[in-house]
Amino acid sequence: MEKDVLILAIESSCDETAAAVVKNGREVLSNVIYSQIALHTEYGGVVPEIASRKHIEKINQVIEQALKDADKKLSEMTAIAVTYGPGLVGALLVGVSAAKAISFAADLPLIGVHHIEGHISANYIENKELEPPFLCLVVSGGHSHLVEVKDYGEYKIIGRTRDDAAGEAFDKVARAIGLGYPGGPKIDRVSKEGNSDAVHFPRAKVGNAEYDFSFSGLKSAVLNHLNSCQMKGEEVNTADIAASFQKAVVDVLVEHSMDALSRYGYKKFAIAGGVASNSSLRKAFEEACQKEGIAFYYPSPVYCTDNGAMIGAAAYYEYRKGVRHGFDLNAVPNLKLGERL
Ligand code: KG4
Ligand code: ZN
Numbered sequence: 001m002e003k004d005v006l007i008l009a010i011e012s013s014c015d016e017t018a019a020a021v022v023k024n025g026r027e028v029l030s031n032v033i034y035s036q037i038a039l040h041t042e043y044g045g046v047v048p049e050i051a052s053r054k055h056i057e058k059i060n061q062v063i064e065q066a067l068k069d070a071d072k073k074l075s076e077m078t079a080i081a082v083t084y085g086p087g088l089v090g091a092l093l094v095g096v097s098a099a100k101a102i103s104f105a106a107d108l109p110l111i112g113v114h115h116i117e118g119h120i121s122a123n124y125i126e127n128k129e130l131e132p133p134f135l136c137l138v139v140s141g142g143h144s145h146l147v148e149v150k151d152y153g154e155y156k157i158i159g160r161t162r163d164d165a166a167g168e169a170f171d172k173v174a175r176a177i178g179l180g181y182p183g184g185p186k187i188d189r190v191s192k193e194g195n196s197d198a199v200h201f202p203r204a205k206v207g208n209a210e211y212d213f214s215f216s217g218l219k220s221a222v223l224n225h226l227n228s229c230q231m232k233g234e235e236v237n238t239a240d241i242a243a244s245f246q247k248a249v250v251d252v253l254v255e256h257s258m259d260a261l262s263r264y265g266y267k268k269f270a271i272a273g274g275v276a277s278n279s280s281l282r283k284a285f286e287e288a289c290q291k292e293g294i295a296f297y298y299p300s301p302v303y304c305t306d307n308g309a310m311i312g313a314a315a316y317y318e319y320r321k322g323v324r325h326g327f328d329l330n331a332v333p334n335l336k337l338g339e340r341l
Pocket of ligand 1: 139141166170183185188279
């Protein structure tokens with residue numbers, strides 16, 4: 001029998017300080033997340049300098065807790081993995097430096113992981129039968145990508161956002177209608193009390209790139225609607241606007257994904273990233289995929305937003321491929337998916 005591969009994985013690319021212990025890529029032994037959301041809320045978004053400082057304060061504690069929760073010692077680990085991009089450079093550097101120090105001190109192989117590869121791999125944790133090839137929609141605060149997952153670690157992006165990411169649109173609209181940061185979960189909640197047909201917001205198409213997304217026009221349409229209500233002295237119904245905006249985002253994401261699934265002939269579809277925890281998006285995909293006979297996969301909300309377990313899942317397949325990084329591993333804020341440095 002092959003020896004178990006135990007990976008200690010670190011994630012610090014944005015505002016979550018996270019570490020996890022993952023066994024053989026799919027079994028999460030621990031998953032510790034220190035969320036900085038409360039700290040950034042009063043600024044209406046993530047403040048990079050504050051994020052880096054808090055990561056420094058918390059990282060050792062979070063790593064120790066991950067080992068403790070897994071009931072494992074550092075000496076029992078097979079490798080150490082860390083997100084090295086994309087993300088906020090100062091935030092990434094904290095995780096990368098911690099991982100390098102542990103790799104050196106405990107003599108463990110070091111594996112740098114792409115953050116989006118982590119999000120996609122979150123699907124492997126609870127869907128033991130899921131294997132590539134499949135199509136994946138990655139929708140987070142920084143990314144909106146339609147990705148062909150051709151094999152483990154082999155990706156082709158067939159659609160991307162031209163401006164705002166889906167999560168960014170949620171956050172900006174939430175701020176405009178007074179819900180605050182982070183917008184996604186708040187809009188999700190408030191929308192349940194609203195009428196999604198109350199206001200018709202535009203569903204943007206991007207000229208010659210049919211799988212690309214554009215959300216900035218939608219955001220402007222919401223702002224214009226708010227302004228015009230104000231000028232006319234009409235009362236603004238927050239729940240209706242939230243629900244109508246959310247419906248516009250969901251419609252575009254579903255339409256693009258279903259078109260791509262049919263064009264490329266995939267029978268398996270997964271979603272990933274913070275926005276993938278949106279209840280209305282999940283429901284819409286469940287219905288659309290069922291109608292088309294496509295198997296639909298999604299992670300639990302805790303594995304949708306940033307976490308260490310997803311990095312451990314991705315790292316396992318990189319480890320199996322023989323990927324190892326040296327102590328010259330650096331944070332790469334604009335790392336491209338599929339690119340190896
Ligand atoms: O994946 P993630 O934790 O961080 C990035 O890598 O960007 O995603 C965070 C984003 C935020 O924009 C947040 O508003 C959005 O995911 N989000 C949601 C929901 N939960 C988080 N958006 C819509 N509905 C949700 N339930
Ligand atoms: Zn993320």
